[in-house]
Amino acid sequence: MISLSIFGIENTVLAVTAAVTGFALVGLALWIAGLISPRSFNPQKGEAYECGIPTRGESMAQFKVGYYLFAILFLMFDVETVFLFPWGVRVRELGADGLISIAVFFGILVLGLVYAWRKGALEWK
Amino acid sequence: MYDLSVITTWIHDLLSSFMPQWLTVTTECVLIGVGLLLVYAVLALFYIYFERKVCAAFQCRLGPNRVGPFGVLQSVADMFKILIKELITLNHTDKFLFALAPFLVIIASMLAFAVLPWGNGIQVIDFNIGIFFLIAVSSIGVLGILLAGWSSNNKFTLIGALRSGAQMVSYELSIGLSVLTMVAFAGTMSVSGLVEAQHDVWFIFSGHIPAIIAFIIYIIAGTAETNRGPFDLPEAESELTAGYHTEYSGIHFGFFYLAEYLNLFIVSGVAALLFFGGWMPLHIPGWESFNVVMDYIPSVIWFLIKAVALSFVIIWFKWTFPRLRIDQLLSLEWKYLLPINLCNLVLMVLIIVKGWHF
Numbered sequence: 219m220i221s222l223s224i225f226g227i228e229n230t231v232l233a234v235t236a237a238v239t240g241f242a243l244v245g246l247a248l249w250i251a252g253l254i255s256p257r258s259f260n261p262q263k264g265e266a267y268e269c270g271i272p273t274r275g276e277s278m279a280q281f282k283v284g285y286y287l288f289a290i291l292f293l294m295f296d297v298e299t300v301f302l303f304p305w306g307v308r309v310r311e312l313g314a315d316g317l318i319s320i321a322v323f324f325g326i327l328v329l330g331l332v333y334a335w336r337k338g339a340l341e342w343k
Numbered sequence: 344m345y346d347l348s349v350i351t352t353w354i355h356d357l358l359s360s361f362m363p364q365w366l367t368v369t370t371e372c373v374l375i376g377v378g379l380l381l382v383y384a385v386l387a388l389f390y391i392y393f394e395r396k397v398c399a400a401f402q403c404r405l406g407p408n409r410v411g412p413f414g415v416l417q418s419v420a421d422m423f424k425i426l427i428k429e430l431i432t433l434n435h436t437d438k439f440l441f442a443l444a445p446f447l448v449i450i451a452s453m454l455a456f457a458v459l460p461w462g463n464g465i466q467v468i469d470f471n472i473g474i475f476f477l478i479a480v481s482s483i484g485v486l487g488i489l490l491a492g493w494s495s496n497n498k499f500t501l502i503g504a505l506r507s508g509a510q511m512v513s514y515e516l517s518i519g520l521s522v523l524t525m526v527a528f529a530g531t532m533s534v535s536g537l538v539e540a541q542h543d544v545w546f547i548f549s550g551h552i553p554a555i556i557a558f559i560i561y562i563i564a565g566t567a568e569t570n571r572g573p574f575d576l577p578e579a580e581s582e583l584t585a586g587y588h589t590e591y592s593g594i595h596f597g598f599f600y601l602a603e604y605l606n607l608f609i610v611s612g613v614a615a616l617l618f619f620g621g622w623m624p625l626h627i628p629g630w631e632s633f634n635v636v637m638d639y640i641p642s643v644i645w646f647l648i649k650a651v652a653l654s655f656v657i658i659w660f661k662w663t664f665p666r667l668r669i670d671q672l673l674s675l676e677w678k679y680l681l682p683i684n685l686c687n688l689v690l691m692v693l694i695i696v697k698g699w700h701f
Binding site for chain 2: 229231232236237238240241243250252255256257264265266267279288292296299302303307317331341342
């Protein structure tokens with residue numbers, strides 16, 4: 219016999235409880251640390267940690283555009299998985315109709331991956 | 344065998360015998376919160392100790408052995424040490440985002456932690472889309488890491504955060520697809536439903552080839568999700584000092600550390616849930632007396648054994664493989680794991696439709 223939901227409370231309430239617990243953990247630990255940790259002032263302490271000598275140039279350094287490309291590709295495939303989940307739960311019940319329609323959807327997305335691959339979006343140059 | 348919901352039912356009856364309903368619910372929520380907090384903290388302390396001991400064993404060292412018997416109190420001592428360290432306020436950070444980042448990281452891991460099936464009758468959140476909820480909330484953690492790196496206003500943290508973001512979102516796809524493979528096999532997304540479906544045989548045995556492929560992909564992607572070696576390049580200390588948490592000091596850093604170890608537990612817990620039956624004891628169809636003996640071991644012990652054993656495998660990876668470069672990391676995901684995963688999904692659907700599973 220498998221028993222469900224703890225105390226019979228609604229899951230949404232429990233999710234909020236868990237989130238509040240996480241919040242309380244951070245808040246409580248910060249509060250305790252604030253009470254017992256030392257405080258001292260030193261102008262060098264507020265500087266960015268780099269290597270010891272004063273920081274040069276902008277901290278917001280340039281970075282590769284490749285990160286953006288992968289983020290966009292991720293969006294595409296993440297939405298794909300989101301759409302596949304409801305079908306995944308009902309594979310057996312939906313039968314042939316479901317398989318055909320999901321195959322079309324799946325095929326278009328695989329074409330997208332093939333296109334990105336051929337275009338060289340997956341190369342890190 | 345042991346239905347642990349008798350304990351929760353007993354508490355519920357006791358509380359509702361002398362309290363109005365709203366107060367009962369509030370008290371129970373507080374109890375759940377305190378319980379989660381305690382288990383979270385104790386598990387994090389255990390994992391820090393466990394990792395240090397395992398790493399030491401791999402390197403033929405002794406590991407922590409001074410504080411308490413066999414050094415078991417070392418991580419407790421470390422926790423107190425980190426609490427009394429100064430929280431340095433920097434004069435160039437984005438103050439609000441800098442303070443917000445640890446909250447996001449901890450809340451994400453706490454929510455994912457609450458979904459795990461601990462035992463028969465001990466599971467906090469049990470949505471009918473449980474495993475999907477888990478994937479959704481664990482991706483909030485990426486946001487925390489990106490914010491931490493961005494708001495610190497430091498070159499190392501910025502690059503560390505971007506690497507971490509690229510790595511975590513990429514490998515989230517593999518996690519999602521291998522979870523989807525198992526969800527299609529089980530026909531349910533609820534965590535208790537997944538456990539129940541594995542009453543007779545665990546999915547790794549009943550789903551044979553596609554389940555094993557999905558498991559291997561999941562464990563690789565899970566290692567990458569937790570930013571652990573060989574995928575630890577967001578915090579590669581020889582290049583980026585400490586990556587996205589370079590500028591965090593004291594307990595602020597401790598939160599990232601805590602979340603990292605808890606994510607290790609969550610990843611292995613989800614692997615145990617999807618492939619090794621969650622808290623379900625090992626049952627072999629036909630071997631009735633064997634099944635009865637296995638049922639005598641409490642479900643919580645089963646879950647912890649599976650999760651810790653899988654964590655051991657993930658820690659083992661760290662000492663076996665050298666660290667990857669960012670281009671190798673991304674091509675591993677996009678050119679190997681993702682296509683293999685898509686083919687594996689098709690294979691799984693074929694097996695489901697043909698009924699070639701046990």
